[in-house]
Amino acid sequence: MCLFLGSVVFFPSCKDDDKIPESCDGIHWEYEGEDGPSHWGELCVGYEDCSGSVQSPVDIKGAVADATLQAIAKAYATSKTNILNNGHTIQFNYDSGSSITVNGLQYDLLQFHFHTHSEHLVNGASHPMEVHLVHKNAASGNLAVIGVFFEEGAENALLAHYLEHLPAGHDETYTSDDTYTAADLLPAGTGYYTYSGSLTTPPCSEIVTWIVMKDHITASHDQIHHIEELEHENFRPVQDLAGRTIKSFN
Template sequence: MDRRHLLKMLAGLAVCPVCSATGFAAEGAHWGYEGEAGPAKWGEIDAANKVCAIGSQQSPVDIAATVKSQLPALKPAWGKTSDTIVNNGHTIQLNFAEGSTLKLGDTTYKLVQVHFHHPSEHLIDGKNFPMEAHFVHRADSGGLAVVGVLMAEGKPNAAFSKIVATMPATEGPAVKADTNIHPAELLPAKLGYYRYPGSLTTPPCSETVEWLVLTDPVQVAAADVAAFAKLYPMNARPVQKSNRRYVLRSS
């Protein structure tokens, strides 16, 4: 095992607390966002990723026509529980200790981690945003709820600025994060959202995700977006077919 693969394995084991529940690939066939290891090949490069190619509820999607619905209000109860931060070779990921939750209807999910994509993975009426944050939550049942936050350039965001200032410049094991990072600061003032059933947007593309994409973007500094882009110029999966899935929009 070469040093690069060893680092990938260590980083994955240290920072992927949902791996066992969802099959996140910490080690195995190399995948990426370009060329022979890119999204079009994910289903071929590893048998564990087959659903990336044949799944019927894949993410992300282009959110266009929506159905206005009486959806339950999102009730995030997130504390300053930042634990570790890692450059895992695919993104920057901030992991959280126990104590932060999301209430969705009768189900309570635990906040596990947040990671970032440049540009955004979800589109709104064919338009993408400079970046997107994915807050991954897991219920005791193993189900996942991911809150997608679209990120637009504008006013600096305190939490994202701290993440950018402390993110590891190279791939490697997780390190201690700034404990002053408050994840709720990465949320817009209003928590209206789009909801649809989907998948992980990285291998193995498991179709186990309740997607909750906020309708309002959050503003972040253009300089912080540029700093992230130096590490990851493009780490977004292309949009997938809706396959007649309805996207619900909270009233």
């Protein structure tokens, strides 16, 4: 709030009152309330992309078939177990040495994590859970994220193995020498939707090629419910497509 006592007097401090903090260090964000998604872009300068026009997630509709697209080539090795509860999601950090190839560029798998319910919608419909497999191109720093929807059904074997070990407290981890492969989180079908977007959490960087798989995988009601209890609801509302085209590969 500023009070202008005279038109010729300039109060530098007034300008600062409404200024967005420069540093995002220690900035707290949430999925609801004053620090919720509609305010992320105002929390600090480094989060300003959250107010941008190339944001994710989106409601996937009107996708256009593109004959130049190809199935995503995956080279997934196994990883030892390193699970983190970062306060916003349950994240499986992945050992180096696994990658996908998108448009001729290699992206290395860094981690995957879960959102309950899904962040992306398809023709307005949500799913109870969505996993994001996050890959990074070393040269550009750009990301390629594969999103896979869960529907309720048969138990997921990978989740069954780790469910009781998922860390419940913020910044808690669970590590073990047990190995698994991220390939177990991919559906049988290779069809996908793809579009240019962003991280769905602050800083919402607009550096992501999204690849949302058309086929779903399953987890049991209890598995999904358990993860939702750990994460609470951690989905960002869908963002305006703002003229972007969603392409489809069958």
